[in-house]
Amino acid sequence: xxxxxxxxSMDSYEGQEVxxxxxxxxxxxxxxxxxxxxxxxxxxxxIIQGYKTKVTNExxxxxxxxxxxxxxxxxxxxxxxxxxxxxxxxxxxASYGGSQGNLIFGKGTKLSxxx
Amino acid sequence: xxxxxxxxRYLIKTRGQQVTLSCSPxxxxxxxxxxxxxxxQGLQFLFEYFSETQRxxxxxxxxxxxxxxxxxxxxxxxSTLELGDSALYLCASSGPGLEVYEQYFGPGTRLTVT
Numbered sequence: 001x002x003x004x005x006x007x008x009s010m011d012s013y014e015g016q017e018v019x020x021x022x023x024x025x026x027x028x029x030x031x032x033x034x035x036x037x038x039x040x041x042x043x044x045x046x047i048i049q050g051y052k053t054k055v056t057n058e059x060x061x062x063x064x065x066x067x068x069x070x071x072x073x074x075x076x077x078x079x080x081x082x083x084x085x086x087x088x089x090x091x092x093x094a095s096y097g098g099s100q101g102n103l104i105f106g107k108g109t110k111l112s113x114x115x
Numbered sequence: 116x117x118x119x120x121x122x123x124r125y126l127i128k129t130r131g132q133q134v135t136l137s138c139s140p141x142x143x144x145x146x147x148x149x150x151x152x153x154x155x156q157g158l159q160f161l162f163e164y165f166s167e168t169q170r171x172x173x174x175x176x177x178x179x180x181x182x183x184x185x186x187x188x189x190x191x192x193x194s195t196l197e198l199g200d201s202a203l204y205l206c207a208s209s210g211p212g213l214e215v216y217e218q219y220f221g222p223g224t225r226l227t228v229t
Binding site: 041042043044045046049087104105106107108 | 119157158159160203205206207217218219220221222223225
């Protein structure tokens with residue numbers, strides 16, 4: 001699985017848009033990019049997954065440039081409840097799809113949203 | 116649909132003892148994975164079961180073992196507990212087939228070894 005690099009922490013204020021960038025220079029052709037969110041003492045929660053360009057769902061958008069060496073998770077108008085650790089994972093579906101369990105989590109980005 | 120459930124939620128054990136943790140996946144999910152989370156090491160993959168067969172195993176000693184039952188429920192066992200085994204143990208399920216890539220995590224079992 002490709003190694004990922006994310007900022008250790010980020011601060012924001014309520015109502016702002018937050019963009020968390022993940023670097024994955026060694027991403028392979030078959031790799032997908034997936035983001036999980038984790039609150040303290042809870043299990044991670046799937047947010048979004050994409051392969052290229054832009055993916056949007058009801059909670060976030062994922063921007064992936066043409067070279068796919070990085071990706072940006074965008075959270076619109078954050079609230080205090082978005083304070084959590086966000087993990088970026090890169091791998092092919094055989095790594096965590098066909099073989100479901102082998103997700104490799106890095107240290108993640110601790111997002112703190114202030115009032 | 117009910118989510119992934121894990122029991123017990125909290126556990127305190129003494130060094131040298133053994134412990135068994137239980138995980139009930141989302142109905143219809145056949146893949147169950149276990150992870151250990153500690154402040155120092157983060158989230159680490161333990162093992163994965165699909166249809167009662169272990170498909171993947173992480174880099175943990177043999178004291179850590181697991182199994183999956185025909186109803187997809189899974190248990191993990193840690194023998195001869197060490198202080199370093201204190202952690203949040205997370206179970207995740209996905210499915211019903213192997214083509215699904217999104218994992219659903221349970222709330223975890225907080226194990227404290229004294």
